[in-house]
Amino acid sequence: MADTTAISANPPMSRSRLASLLVGLAILVTALQYLGFLPAALHRLPEALVPDFARYLDAFFNFVKDDLGLFALTRWLTGLLQTVLDTTANLLFGKRRWPNLGPIPWTAIAASMAVLGYYLGGWKMAALVAVTFCWTALVGQWKIAMQTMSVLVVAAPTAFIIGLSLGVAAWKSPAFNRALKPVLSVLQTLPFFTYLLPAVIFFKVGPTAGAVATTIYAIPPMILMTTLGLQKVSPEVVEAGHMSGCTKLQLLRHVYLPSARTEILVGVNQVIMLCLAMVVLTAFIGMPGLGAKLLAMMGSFKLGRSFEIGVTIVLLAVTLDRMSKAWVVKQPEHFERGTPWWKRHIALLLGLGAFVVFCIVAQFIEVASEIGRKQSLSVGKELDTGIKWFLNIEWVKATTGFLRAFVNVQILIPFRNFMLSIPTPAFILLITAFALWLGGRRQAITALIFFSLVALSGWWDRSVITLYSVISAVSIAMLLGLPIAILAARTEKWSQRLLLVCDTAQTFPSFVYLIPAIMLFGITDIAVIFSILIFAMVPLIRYTIEGLRTVPPEVIEAAEMSGATRMQKLVNVELPLALPTMAVGFNQAIMFAFFMVIIAAFIGTQDLGQELQRTLAGTDLGKNFVLGICVSLMALTFDLTILKWSSDRKKMLGLEE
């Protein structure tokens, strides 16, 4: 400990001095620009110097696609995938394919899932499952929900298997792990539009492309959690496995994997959540079901109906989330020797029983097998009226009018123009200084390289506008979210309530926010920022609560004993200790904002998202990829810097092992 302080006592000084030097240089360059002395070539990279990355990439993709025969391979895989998807589609919603048995009556699925819920988490879980499935059926969305599920039941297990295998491989071979890490980071920050286009080209528009895009999107956390879990397995357990004469494979199967069960199941939970997050986005490439319906409803201005679909997706997500979390907590059951077979498998038998009973019942009672649109209890029209009524209340209109006239015209637009006026080199210097000050030399060099690449891509102005939306939204999210979180963190009850709100806001399909955002603020920057804001506040609130609630009680007690007031305690003790965790939340907020800013292209923006949306309509794989990488590079710069700061800080405070 002593020597680390000795070493770090010096560099931070020079680090912050170097950072201020860079900032000074940036200000100087900007000032020159304002005075008109800066040559144009230093303000923005001249067009002629921009390498045509898109064309190189196109040539490369074409080579891989046609000459190396990747296209033939993926199309062959598509055939296989199609067969599997057709089978699930037949069972769940009765597509006319082998095995021609479906559709399974909704009551049978609902009942057996409720039994599963009971097995995993008792009556409460069973009730949640039952409510979710009954709601879906009763509002008349059963068939479209099953269209979605028919793809997810294929995509999620595929993601699980691939993620698990890659995770094991990464744990076995450090070299592979090192190679995989950067790929995963890029995958996690790449905008989803960049997944969609290759998915369509290689895997054919329709459920197959949807399944592939969903799978790829869901794999990274599974890999990370698997590796993490395996690395944590205690050597004693492994020793025991060795002593009982396990082969390598047996060791993995019976020792490592069961010991890493918790982490692996957390990975499963993540896979499920990410799959559900893609439900709406994949609708752009032919994924049928809830997402496609949602887009169609939005396209014909049916707010109420799209809201209902949003509720269904949230319910499904929350249910599956809770079920998989219950599975994480549930310990394997052990029965006494001689327990009869039926007793050991009572839940399985009950589930099967319920399934068969309802299948038979459905043969005689039509409502039990299918609920059509006409019998449904949809309240779409009433919701429409409700939403329009809310938007028409005087004070709501007055508030939005003020925000639009003041915040948008006086603050946001000038801020955007200012950011655009900064010369490219000065901008890069500022980002580098930020990374140096928070992270360190390595982070600074990465930032320098990453942002220089963005400048080289030729999409600088659009990248800056993207960054502007992200920064504005995250700043406002902090102004609003932190006080709320700090207040709520004072009691356990309110913390729980707020976290539930966060869960809902996160799983609610973000597309549904867009329309009310436009109706409130018109097609302006403020509507874009508003829709990002909702999304970015979630991790900020969650991690702030988490950080504040996990401050060691001894420390708080010590503060109380020394007579600190509530305010002093908060400012001097709790907040500093919670700050590293809050920084993780801040980082996530930035990542979420980068995700959402691309979706906000559907409101109307002039950033990278708009260009990405445009490539989706064509076959510009190269351009699509360049744009995606620009977003990814910017997001990664923040990610690396802030996480480094957070872990440094935690070490300094002695919060980590």
Place this chain on the structure above:
Amino acid sequence: MKRSTTALAAGILAALPLAAFAEDSSDPIVIPIHNWSSQIVMSNVVGQILEGVGNNVEYVTTDSQAVYESVRLGDVTMELEVWEGAFGASFRAAMEKGGIVDVGDHNAVTREDWWYPMWTKDACPGLPSWEALNDCAAVFATAETGDKGRYLDGPVDWLKHGKERVEALDMDFVVINAGSAAALWAEIGAAEADKKPVVVFNWTPNFAEAVWPGEFVEFPQWVDGCDKDPSVGPNPDALYDCGNPAKGYLKKAAWEGMEAKWPAAYSVLEKISFTNPQIAEMAKFVDVDEMEPEEAAEEWLAANKDVWESWTK
């Protein structure tokens, strides 16, 4: 619902001289579905007609621009609504690459241009003339546009040249691009409550006509070459100084291999032709009467036997 489809199919089969057809492949014909109601219902109508003559039909949800690449590759068999203005460019690009064929026009014509909901006329009585619109530009001002009016154009990738027209005709308008069709509706919907005047991009046939009655702005009439030759149109030095064609085509397109694989279905497709009122009616079933697209298609088929029965012979 399933029963009525079967009944309908049986009815059609009974009505047909069965021997008239060459053998169609039993592989499913894939019909793309986009995110606007008239297209969804029309696809279902055609799908049910084809099912009636014994084909297998499947629907796939796709992007309305990307679909031409899919048709070209044969992943999707046909496209029933090729709008001249919106998709003409993508369609022609796909035609050049090969793999897609033109199966003729619908009777319906399409129009895409600046449009305003009826209540706007109260604030600007001179409409629909574009000069009158320009005279009351201030009425359309927003917090961001100062004293100029705001015109909400379609998404940039629809290539509507709103900005060019404003410059060519020297209008006091700022052009803002919406990000999606949904964004356009949201703006009109928000303006509806206090009857705020708005002028936005819109098209016909479209569900919006049923929800918000309105009119197109009358710009100088479209002359061929207005987008290529500056001397055409009122401003001798500028392109895009005319309105859009008031009678654009609405085409059907198909995969090149369709005729060989499903000859009977192809000949039905060739004969299919809908009119503007028919398309509006289909959209109304879904948008106003809140039916599901399949039901709407069944309803439409039941009510318009005289229209479509001749196509299947």
